Amino acid sequence: MTTESPRLDITYDDLAAAASNLQEAGTPVSLDTLRDVLDGGSATAIARHLRAWRAEHERLPEPAPAELPPALLADLARWAQQHAEHAGLGARALLAQRERDLEDALSEAERLEAERTDLLADIDNASSAREAAQAVADERSEEIERLMAELRNARQVAMDALVGKAKDQLAIEGKDAQLLDLRGQLERNVTASSTQSDARLAAEMELIGAATARDSLALEVKDLQAQLASAKSDRGALRMELETLRAKAK
Template sequence: MTTDSSSQDITYDEVAAAAAKLKKAGTPVTLDALVEELDGASPSAIGRHLRAWRAEHEQPAEPAPVELPAALAAELAKWARQHAEEAGAGPREAMARLERDMDELIEAGSRLEADLDSANSARYAAQAAAEERSEEIERLNAELRNARQVAMDALVNKAKDQLAIDGKDAQLADLRTQLERSVAAQAAQSDARLAAEMELVGATTARDSLAAELKDVQAQLAQAKSDRGALRMELDALRKKAK
């Protein structure tokens, strides 16, 4: 036994040496055994050093493995599977809904792509049709300008023809007046000459001369009528041309 130890000077090394001695002797290292071995030492001081010694030299014993009975293990496995199935039913259903939603989204995306392709094709066709229509409108505008120019030229030519016809009418009227004056003058001259001749050569000579002169006047009148007919035909032709 160790003697002359007190609670004031007990050290860890003293407690550790006493514990090692007990352990070597096969005696369990307990607080009571150490208090007895370290006679006169304070149990509280020994207890503090004993906790430090155990933490350093003793490891907690591993618990003995627990073996379940086969029937209990089977029931636990059955319960675990059932619990897993019940617990996974919700996530599986949610996953199935997500997959269905994903399929619907993919299908909707495909439809949108098809609609977009169709819309693009329609837009391209509309642009091509608009370009063709623009070219057609430009061509029609050019033809309209040409037609207007042709119509304007026709109106100008018609106006010129009308002026020419009006000039011909004036010329015919002037010729008619001159012809009438010429016939009247010739008739007056014939009458005067006839009167003079009748007075000079007698009634018979005057009658023959008058007859001859009358034929001459008639021939001149016929020629004047022929000229007037020719002028009228020319005037009619000009009028028909103007129409």
């Protein structure tokens, strides 16, 4: 919300014309009545011009000469002079009071104008500070958006790696189950062969073949166990990496 600035171009001629109109209308010539007639204006300028106008126009009237005998004229003149002096005390006191009022009004107007200047400067400083704070907030908002995008990408990478390791683990566990089934079948075959005396030779030959297959199977089992150990190690490393990513995400 903006307010209209007071008029600052009041001249002495403007004030003199307004003061004459007030005198003709029988209205006291004062700072307030002049501000009303002049539609506002700077109190400092009005007070300064009013002081000059009063010094020029508001003078105490001189007593009129008396057409009397010299002796009486002298007495009357002294009396008139004393009367004029006593009568003028109130007017001089009023003029002095008006002068003090003008001085006070002028000082107050100058103080208010100084406060207005300081207030405008404070408003400008506050606006600059607000614009700087808004710029910093915008930069931080952009940085937060960038970090959030990086976090989403890191989570997706970690999830893809975890799914791949899980698939590898399932494949290894399936092979372990097949080895256990083959070992069970081999043991059952060996037991059945040992109980058949009439087929000992065939059983021994089968046992030799089974032993060969067992050795080959044992090597395969060792190889699969090594792969399983490597997969478990990779899974542990993946878990540590996932924990690190989660910690960074927090």
